[in-house]
Amino acid sequence: MSPLLSARGLELRFGRIAALDGVDLDIWPGEVVAIVGESGSGKTTLLRVLSGLAAPDAGSVIFDGQDVLGMNEAARRHLMRTQWGFVHQNPRDGLRMGVSAGGNIGERLMATGARHYGNIRAAAADWLRRVEIDPERLDALPRTFSGGMQQRLQIARTLVTHPRLVFMDEPTGGLDVSVQARLLDLIRALVAELGLSVLLVTHDIAAARLLAHRILVMRHGQVVEQGLTDRVLDDPQHPYTQLLVTSVLAA
Amino acid sequence: MTSAAAKPSPPSGGRGLGEGGAQGAYAHDTGYNFAYLDESTKRMIRRAILKGVAIPGHQVPFGSREMPLPYGWGTGGIQVTASILGPSDVLKVIDQGADDTTNAVSIRAFFRRVAGVATTERTAEATVIQTRHRIPERQLTEGQILVYQVPMPEPLFRLEARVAETKRMHALADYGLMHVKLYEDIARHGHIATSYNYPVMVDGRYLMSPSPIPAFDNPKMDRMPALQLFGAGREKRIYAVPPYTAVRSLDFEDHPFRPIRAPHACALCGSRESYLDEVITDDRGGKIFVCSDTDYCTERQATKAAAE
Ligand SMILES: Nc1ncnc2c1ncn2[C@@H]1O[C@H](COP(=O)(O)OP(=O)(O)O)[C@@H](O)[C@H]1O
Ligand SMILES: [Mg+2]
Numbered sequence A: 001m002s003p004l005l006s007a008r009g010l011e012l013r014f015g016r017i018a019a020l021d022g023v024d025l026d027i028w029p030g031e032v033v034a035i036v037g038e039s040g041s042g043k044t045t046l047l048r049v050l051s052g053l054a055a056p057d058a059g060s061v062i063f064d065g066q067d068v069l070g071m072n073e074a075a076r077r078h079l080m081r082t083q084w085g086f087v088h089q090n091p092r093d094g095l096r097m098g099v100s101a102g103g104n105i106g107e108r109l110m111a112t113g114a115r116h117y118g119n120i121r122a123a124a125a126d127w128l129r130r131v132e133i134d135p136e137r138l139d140a141l142p143r144t145f146s147g148g149m150q151q152r153l154q155i156a157r158t159l160v161t162h163p164r165l166v167f168m169d170e171p172t173g174g175l176d177v178s179v180q181a182r183l184l185d186l187i188r189a190l191v192a193e194l195g196l197s198v199l200l201v202t203h204d205i206a207a208a209r210l211l212a213h214r215i216l217v218m219r220h221g222q223v224v225e226q227g228l229t230d231r232v233l234d235d236p237q238h239p240y241t242q243l244l245v246t247s248v249l250a251a
Numbered sequence B: 001m002t003s004a005a006a007k008p009s010p011p012s013g014g015r016g017l018g019e020g021g022a023q024g025a026y027a028h029d030t031g032y033n034f035a036y037l038d039e040s041t042k043r044m045i046r047r048a049i050l051k052g053v054a055i056p057g058h059q060v061p062f063g064s065r066e067m068p069l070p071y072g073w074g075t076g077g078i079q080v081t082a083s084i085l086g087p088s089d090v091l092k093v094i095d096q097g098a099d100d101t102t103n104a105v106s107i108r109a110f111f112r113r114v115a116g117v118a119t120t121e122r123t124a125e126a127t128v129i130q131t132r133h134r135i136p137e138r139q140l141t142e143g144q145i146l147v148y149q150v151p152m153p154e155p156l157f158r159l160e161a162r163v164a165e166t167k168r169m170h171a172l173a174d175y176g177l178m179h180v181k182l183y184e185d186i187a188r189h190g191h192i193a194t195s196y197n198y199p200v201m202v203d204g205r206y207l208m209s210p211s212p213i214p215a216f217d218n219p220k221m222d223r224m225p226a227l228q229l230f231g232a233g234r235e236k237r238i239y240a241v242p243p244y245t246a247v248r249s250l251d252f253e254d255h256p257f258r259p260i261r262a263p264h265a266c267a268l269c270g271s272r273e274s275y276l277d278e279v280i281t282d283d284r285g286g287k288i289f290v291c292s293d294t295d296y297c298t299e300r301q302a303t304k305a306a307a308e
């Protein structure tokens, strides 16, 4: 078996700031990898580079044997709407707020050639159910949904085409703690059921513990420590990881 | 692209210039260059047209000029017409199907004056037809060019406000969003509620706005023998559908596209096939339905009268 996504030697500077400073990363099929680190450590930048949204100054990204950085935009967009999914922290960035829940879920199906209204609608209703939203809300606009529901809708809209790799950037970011817990449970169940590979960016150590098989700790654009989740969280080696873990315990 | 060089000769069987519906060729006002625009501008517009013909349905930017008419009066269509017109052309101008609205009359008078070309109200006699809001009912021929006035060339503009993003969507044929719009129509109204400016795919590649013609006219665009040219003055875009090109209205398998017309016969000619306008006949709310295409209707009435 070979990694689904493999990055080597990623570098990206914004002026004097090294947002990525020699990052290597592998994600294996069915694996959930969390990237943790405080704000400004380069997590979002890494996600954008891995998904081809931003070009690094140096390094390589290979997905399933294809050179992500070298491919043209048509090929990259095709990957985006078939093999990949993206769940944004702010649902406004991931949803069409003026389009019904059904239209939001159906968009990826239609973008990949679905042309049967009844089937698209049935798939959308089914996905609402799977993310625990009443299918009666199929024709409602996302702006009538709570924050947690919007995030679940975004997940349904992303997973409807069964992507192989999903990028999630702080998916529980703006939500209340109780709502966060429910969303994390849902993500965990869907990931296991669909056998997804996930790259999860979070500064929430508890979320990483719940979802991730493996953790990478980032600081100043570098991966300072990585390993199996329990090992990294229970026996942190790097002083920065120790600080991260204890500050959570203290909180 | 003078008419002699690049356009097939006028349709045979037409009536001689100056007879019937046609107003004969005039000596053009020599205070203007032929057809108003200077030769280099016409060449620039012809290049845009040729590019448009080479990439059916693709919007080509062009350096739109100030015209002696305000935007909204079809300055894009007028510039296209001015660039393709030759001295022996016969021009018809229609506005919502009629030849006698202020808009149509002014544009015809303009070209009689600045190009001295013959004009006509008869579809069969015209070599160039400039139109707003309709396609003639009579099947157009290889010898004709249909020029559309286009207010907004971008079919995605209501769905995606960022111009760079719409360009990218065209470049990648990434049109899922347009189907989302049709999906929303059906979810809300039970059917596709778009009855004007109904989006089409040209040659299986480019999504195109047909301009604000009724969806009823869309099927006429498909494999039309005439060349179809589209000019948007304010938005500075030209696009084209070459003769016999496939033009398909977007739809769903279980909600197929249907050209809609009012379920009546024309009160004047009895047609049950043509697109109808509702006309108020008195101040007590009385109304009748008549053909929107006046030439088509007049011809049918004449044929009926001759048969009786
Ligand atoms: N487009 C940009 N222009 C300039 N600096 C940026 C840009 N994007 C990110 N940065 C900087 O790069 C560093 C990493 O940012 P980011 O990847 O957003 O971190 P995180 O997601 O971990 O909070 C920060 O110092 C940030 O200010
Ligand atoms: Mg971030």
Ligand SMILES: [Zn+2]
Pocket (backbone or CB within 6 Å): B266, B267, B268, B269, B270, B271, B274, B290, B291, B296, B297, B298, B300
């Ligand atoms: Zn009639």
